[in-house]
Amino acid sequence: MSATALSTGEVVVHKSRPAVGLLLLLLAQAVGISGYLLTHLDVDGHLPGAWPYVLAAWFAVGLATHFVVTRKLPYADPVLLPATFLLVGLGLAMIHRIDLIADPARSDAQTQSLWVVLGIAAAIAVILLVKDYRILRRYPYLLFLAGLVLLLLPLTPLGVELNGSRIWIRVFGYSFQPAEVAKLVLSLAFAGYLAETKDVLAMAGPKVLGFTLPRARDLGPIAVMWVASMLVLIYQKDLGTSMLFFGLFVAMVYLATGRSSWVILGGLLFAAGGWFAYQRFAYVGVRVSSWLDPFSNYDTNYQVIQAQFGFAYGGLLGRGWGLGRPGLTPLAKSDFITAAIGEELGAVGLMAVILVYGIIVARGLRTALSCTEPFGKLLSAGLSLVFALQVFAIIGGVTRLLPLTGLTTPFMSQGGSSMVANWLVMAVMLLVSHEARRPVAVRVDEGDVASLSADATQVIMLRPSQSPRPEPRTASSPALPDDHEPPARALPDPDDAEATAAFTPGDETSTSTATRPITTDPDEPTQLYRFDQEEL
Amino acid sequence: MADLIVTLLKVAFLAVLWLFVLLVANVIRTDLFRAAPAGVPGDAKDKRAARSPEPRKRSKHEAKVLAIDTGPQAGTRLALVDEFRIGRSAECALVLDDDYVSGDHASLARRANGDWVVTDLGSTNGTFVNEVRVVTPTVVTASDSLRIGRTQMRLET
Numbered sequence: 001m002s003a004t005a006l007s008t009g010e011v012v013v014h015k016s017r018p019a020v021g022l023l024l025l026l027l028a029q030a031v032g033i034s035g036y037l038l039t040h041l042d043v044d045g046h047l048p049g050a051w052p053y054v055l056a057a058w059f060a061v062g063l064a065t066h067f068v069v070t071r072k073l074p075y076a077d078p079v080l081l082p083a084t085f086l087l088v089g090l091g092l093a094m095i096h097r098i099d100l101i102a103d104p105a106r107s108d109a110q111t112q113s114l115w116v117v118l119g120i121a122a123a124i125a126v127i128l129l130v131k132d133y134r135i136l137r138r139y140p141y142l143l144f145l146a147g148l149v150l151l152l153l154p155l156t157p158l159g160v161e162l163n164g165s166r167i168w169i170r171v172f173g174y175s176f177q178p179a180e181v182a183k184l185v186l187s188l189a190f191a192g193y194l195a196e197t198k199d200v201l202a203m204a205g206p207k208v209l210g211f212t213l214p215r216a217r218d219l220g221p222i223a224v225m226w227v228a229s230m231l232v233l234i235y236q237k238d239l240g241t242s243m244l245f246f247g248l249f250v251a252m253v254y255l256a257t258g259r260s261s262w263v264i265l266g267g268l269l270f271a272a273g274g275w276f277a278y279q280r281f282a283y284v285g286v287r288v289s290s291w292l293d294p295f296s297n298y299d300t301n302y303q304v305i306q307a308q309f310g311f312a313y314g315g316l317l318g319r320g321w322g323l324g325r326p327g328l329t330p331l332a333k334s335d336f337i338t339a340a341i342g343e344e345l346g347a348v349g350l351m352a353v354i355l356v357y358g359i360i361v362a363r364g365l366r367t368a369l370s371c372t373e374p375f376g377k378l379l380s381a382g383l384s385l386v387f388a389l390q391v392f393a394i395i396g397g398v399t400r401l402l403p404l405t406g407l408t409t410p411f412m413s414q415g416g417s418s419m420v421a422n423w424l425v426m427a428v429m430l431l432v433s434h435e436a437r438r439p440v441a442v443r444v445d446e447g448d449v450a451s452l453s454a455d456a457t458q459v460i461m462l463r464p465s466q467s468p469r470p471e472p473r474t475a476s477s478p479a480l481p482d483d484h485e486p487p488a489r490a491l492p493d494p495d496d497a498e499a500t501a502a503f504t505p506g507d508e509t510s511t512s513t514a515t516r517p518i519t520t521d522p523d524e525p526t527q528l529y530r531f532d533q534e535e536l
Numbered sequence: 537m538a539d540l541i542v543t544l545l546k547v548a549f550l551a552v553l554w555l556f557v558l559l560v561a562n563v564i565r566t567d568l569f570r571a572a573p574a575g576v577p578g579d580a581k582d583k584r585a586a587r588s589p590e591p592r593k594r595s596k597h598e599a600k601v602l603a604i605d606t607g608p609q610a611g612t613r614l615a616l617v618d619e620f621r622i623g624r625s626a627e628c629a630l631v632l633d634d635d636y637v638s639g640d641h642a643s644l645a646r647r648a649n650g651d652w653v654v655t656d657l658g659s660t661n662g663t664f665v666n667e668v669r670v671v672t673p674t675v676v677t678a679s680d681s682l683r684i685g686r687t688q689m690r691l692e693t
Contacts (some may be wrong), residue, residue: 020563027556034552038545078567079560086556134658196627196640199620320546345550352553359560372673373643373655 017078018070024082029062032089035321039097042322058089061117068124073434077363080433083356084411084426088116088419090353091412093321094333094340101327108333108414115416119423126427133431137375140192147186148228150178151245155235165406166236179232179241180408180421183386184428186245190252191379193221198256198374222266225249230273237283239274240393240405246270248386255381256374284403291403303330307339307398311347318346333414335406338398354395357410361388364429371436380432383425599652599678599691602644607687608633616691619645621657622684636661636685644676651675652691654682661685 033055040048048054062085069081096109130136153159158169168175194201201218225246233242250266253259277284290301298305306329314324326332326340333340342350364384371377390407397404408418604612609632620629623641632641638659645653655673656663664683665674676682678691 017563017567024556024559024563027552027559031549031553031556034549038549041545042542079563082556083560199629200627317546317550320542321549323542345553348550349553352550352557355557356560359557359564363564373657 018066018074021070021078021081022066024079025062025066025085026059028082028086029059029089031086032093033058035090035093036096038321039093039100040322042320043097043100061120065120065124068127069430072127073430075437075439076430076434077367077437079359079363080426080430083360083363084423086356087353087411090341091337091409091414092116094326094337094344094412095414097322097344098326098333098340100322112414112416112419115419118416119420122420123423123427123430126424127431130431133379133428133435134373134375136188136379136428137192137195140189140196143185143189144193147182147189148224150182150185151228151241152231153178155231159236165238167232167238167241167406174416177408177415177417179238179245180417181424183244183248183390184383184421184425186248187252187379187382187386187425188428190249191375191382194252194256194378195373195375201253201262202257202259222249222253222262222269226266226269226273229270233273233277234281237281238406239277239284239287239403240390240397240407242273243270243393243405244386244389244407247389248382251385251389252378252382255385256378287403287405291397291400294400303336304400304404306330307336308400310339310343311399314343314346316346316348318342318344318349320344334408335394335404335413336398337409337413338395341412342399353412354391357388357391357395360384361391363433367429367433367436371432376432376435380429380436383429387425599693601692602630602689603692605681605688605690607685609687613692616644616646616652619643623657623659632684632687634685634687637687641684652677659684 036054037047037051040046040051065085066081069076092109092112095112099106099109153169154166156169158171159166160168160170160175162168162175167179168177170176197218229242229246232238232245236242246266247270250263250270253262253266274284278288286300289296290304294301294304294308310324310326310329313319318324321344324340324343326343329336329339338350338353341353345353361384364380364387368377368381368384371380387410390410393402393405394407394409396402397407408415410418410422600616602614602616604610604614614630617629621640621643622628622630622632622637623639624632624634624637625639628640638657638661640657641659642657642663643655645655647653652675653673654663654665654670654676656670662669664670665676665680667681667683676691678693680690682689682691
């Protein structure tokens, strides 16, 4: 894995594409709002009185987000934000639709909209505050500890048990799912830790039966993660969260080291834990029976069975907004929102939703591929993988592909902590993708180096008499060209984003060595030649 | 409302949903192909890249050895592996005993085409190729000098 880190071959220059992003965003938002309008048309026969305000507010939020993202991160992936807004819009419309079933109608969708706005505000705050995501790699152990504390917080007296799982905490009357935030914190911690230690993890270890086993002392982190996820499994009674975090860790170790022995070891460890839980805890047995044979016990497996009926009732094209009966499934707004989608939008609609999730994951992995340094690679890949794992586990559970695990459906299901946490994840993905897709300027001008020496940073200036390159000492050295001048490169104008291109080491030997003076306007988004003068 | 209209609206909604997916697919496609590989001569969009001088002659042979010329460890020669880090911390493959080197200073990696790329890992004092501070991954060849802290090194074939 590490060997392929930079072997992408030719350099590809991505362009800043704000117009495309805007078009996609407007379309995505139109999908969400038409879900809302169609619901009212189908249920009441007319549009609600407040619809112009709802429409205006919805598009205003989207455009504001788009404006900030394109302004601060012009090279960020143009697909991520629209895809997210599509899911958020569909989720809000579906929660609102289920609100209407109760008499009088509930107002959960309003509360959820508030959480959406809060999540977007948090994401924008991250985008504005974190100028370079690489500062996040500085404290991996601290983040690891914080993540573990968050993960295990529901076991403290703060925790409350809801629906059989102890994954919430209650503070000041608000319940909150700390595992959602732990997802981001632990991804950051793992990425930072593995970017440092991946070489050691990959190289060392005894070979047994053709597998390079990790060394005993490297097993520490995996053991800690295993214990933590087993604690979640046993005491919080939450299969999904436990699987999510252990899976995240194992996947990231595999990404960093490329050693399949870690995956096999992790899989065996989790299978052992899962088997133990299946033997000892009734709730795991219920989950398995509702997966394999739900009709054996109608009362215990009521929720899963209702979801199946919903899918069947929806069929290929669905009943249409407001015309199904998603309210018959318990927790249709949160865990089972995809069952409601499947009922009202049909298999065709649900497939589109799953594809949009797939697109988000694919773009995250694409970012990881084009990222040039290990921390960004691991972070982006890890966040995409945990996202994919979560979507797979919950939608797989609802559709009875897997045993049901009580995970949230990212960006869609009702719940504030999940919404805010996923927007934070999205903010980090946008940050990394901006950095990864930004055109690179290969060299900086001498002028910049000189100006640095005036700053407080410790720049070591070599004596001017010293030759930039010592004479070749060994016979094996190649014959060197005569000119010892540092290669001067034409640098692209900062105000010409379209033509800002990275350099590939081509074979041409052009002689035009004019070096442009750099006039970097600090307000331009394409400041390619400024240093990040961070202290270590 | 008439059933027909309801059905039409339902199908239209699904069509718009899929239109979004298809548009995204198209954006991803153009993202792949419109994003021109930099430095391809003759590509009108990348005139600047095509014009950019490439004064170094690429060595015919791939670099295999990193030789340290000045600094505390002058004379050391190190066989190159595909990707490794250079710095003062013990976790680096090339540990430089040089007070002006950061713990995790730079990484040197080989691309598929045999080029070696040096990346500064956010060091305090910078990584210099031919005495030019580099902030982004930069190709180094056997005819370039690489300086990290007070340690000067170069690739050898």
